[in-house]
Amino acid sequence: xxxxxxxxxxxxxxxxxxxxxxxxxxxxxxxxxxxxxxxxxxxxxxxxxxxxxxxxxxxxxxxxxxxxxxxxxxxxxxxxxxxxxxxxxxxxxxxxxxxxxxxxxxxxxxxxxxxxxxxxxxxxxxxxxxxxxxxxxxxxxxxxxxxxxxxxxxxxxxxxxxxxxxxxxxxxxxxxxxxxxxxxxxxxxxxxxxxxxxxxxxxxxxxxxxxxxxxxxxxxxxxxxxxxxxxxxx
Amino acid sequence: xxxxxxxxxxxxxxxxxxxxxxxxxxxxxxxxxxxxxxxxxxxxxxxxxxxxxxxxxxxxxxxxxxxxxxxxxxxxxxxxxxxxxxxxxxxxxxxxxxxxxxxxxxxxxxxxxxxxxxxxxxxxx
Numbered sequence: 001x002x003x004x005x006x007x008x009x010x011x012x013x014x015x016x017x018x019x020x021x022x023x024x025x026x027x028x029x030x031x032x033x034x035x036x037x038x039x040x041x042x043x044x045x046x047x048x049x050x051x052x053x054x055x056x057x058x059x060x061x062x063x064x065x066x067x068x069x070x071x072x073x074x075x076x077x078x079x080x081x082x083x084x085x086x087x088x089x090x091x092x093x094x095x096x097x098x099x100x101x102x103x104x105x106x107x108x109x110x111x112x113x114x115x116x117x118x119x120x121x122x123x124x125x126x127x128x129x130x131x132x133x134x135x136x137x138x139x140x141x142x143x144x145x146x147x148x149x150x151x152x153x154x155x156x157x158x159x160x161x162x163x164x165x166x167x168x169x170x171x172x173x174x175x176x177x178x179x180x181x182x183x184x185x186x187x188x189x190x191x192x193x194x195x196x197x198x199x200x201x202x203x204x205x206x207x208x209x210x211x212x213x214x215x216x217x218x219x220x221x222x223x224x225x226x227x228x229x230x231x232x233x234x
Numbered sequence: 235x236x237x238x239x240x241x242x243x244x245x246x247x248x249x250x251x252x253x254x255x256x257x258x259x260x261x262x263x264x265x266x267x268x269x270x271x272x273x274x275x276x277x278x279x280x281x282x283x284x285x286x287x288x289x290x291x292x293x294x295x296x297x298x299x300x301x302x303x304x305x306x307x308x309x310x311x312x313x314x315x316x317x318x319x320x321x322x323x324x325x326x327x328x329x330x331x332x333x334x335x336x337x338x339x340x341x342x343x344x345x346x347x348x349x350x351x352x353x354x355x356x357x358x359x
Contacts (some may be wrong), residue, residue, distance in 0.1 A: 053331075213267065
């Protein structure tokens with residue numbers, strides 16, 4: 001499941017890499033109303049393409065993929081970014097805990113292993129750390145990377161995120177919602193590559209909105225009650 | 235100087251606004267995105283109500299010498315205008331999106347109709 005916005009330069013290789021990792025995987029690209037050739041490139045490389053009629057934001061796009069997985073009865077779903085920063089050859093790491101039945105949600109984290117190579121700019125690192133600490137406290141489990149877009153879900157996770165997923169800047173809040181809903185979360189170390197093309201959707205101007213919105217969302221999510229998911233597990 | 239009673243009532247009203255907005259978000263009747271401006275309104279009005287010297291100073295800057303609480307009303311009005319303007323932009327986008335959706339449904343229905351020219355026979359249950 002690959003959300004993509006104007007990634008025609010990278011999406012072909014992303015799809016190819018997933019298919020060469022395991023040809024039996026159905027690759028679903030959710031095109032969030034790109035103005036370039038993202039959708040047709042993805043289709044040409046053999047992906048199932050869901051075209052959103054207008055831009056709904058990353059969270060809404062990702063949730064489209066979860067709903068697709070829910071509707072078509074998939075037991076496992078992986079989400080990775082359309083810009084090529086996630087390495088599909090690391091998919092097995094994310095899928096192992098799910099296949100062993102030890103987790104419902106596996107997050108590819110850049111910070112499990114302190115020796116990891118990801119070195120973000122200082123301000124971003126502080127932000128990542130603060131959100132990770134907050135989610136850890138509110139969710140009751142240590143989380144190292146709440147802003148990662150590389151994750152894998154089992155059926156219980158798909159069922160949760162298909163109905164419960166924030167629409168903009170979703171990752172931090174979604175992690176807390178997962179914990180509060182009783183999903184078993186596990187983290188594996190992944191490396192992230194430099195962007196191949198396009199630019200990060202988080203610009204400096206939007207950072208303030210990002211921080212305030214996520215803080216409010218975390219506050220509110222910790223005040224809400226979420227139905228526990230024990231019952232739906234296989 | 236601002237009458238104490240005005241400060242107390244102003245602060246209480248701002249607090250009430252903040253609590254109502256938070257409760258609406260918690261109950262999913264208001265999205266975070268649309269709550270932020272309301273929260274900013276509540277915080278600014280709360281600060282101006284509780285911080286009496288500050289309100290006086292700002293009133294002085296603005297040339298409001300006879301009755302500082304007038305600044306409270308002015309700021310509240312300004313924020314209401316901002317919220318309304320924000321909503322106008324939101325409604326404009328929703329209108330465009332809605333037209334887009336309607337057009338896409340029309341095109342899809344036409345395509346489905348062409349793929350299945352005759353109605354399938356009614357199932358006998």
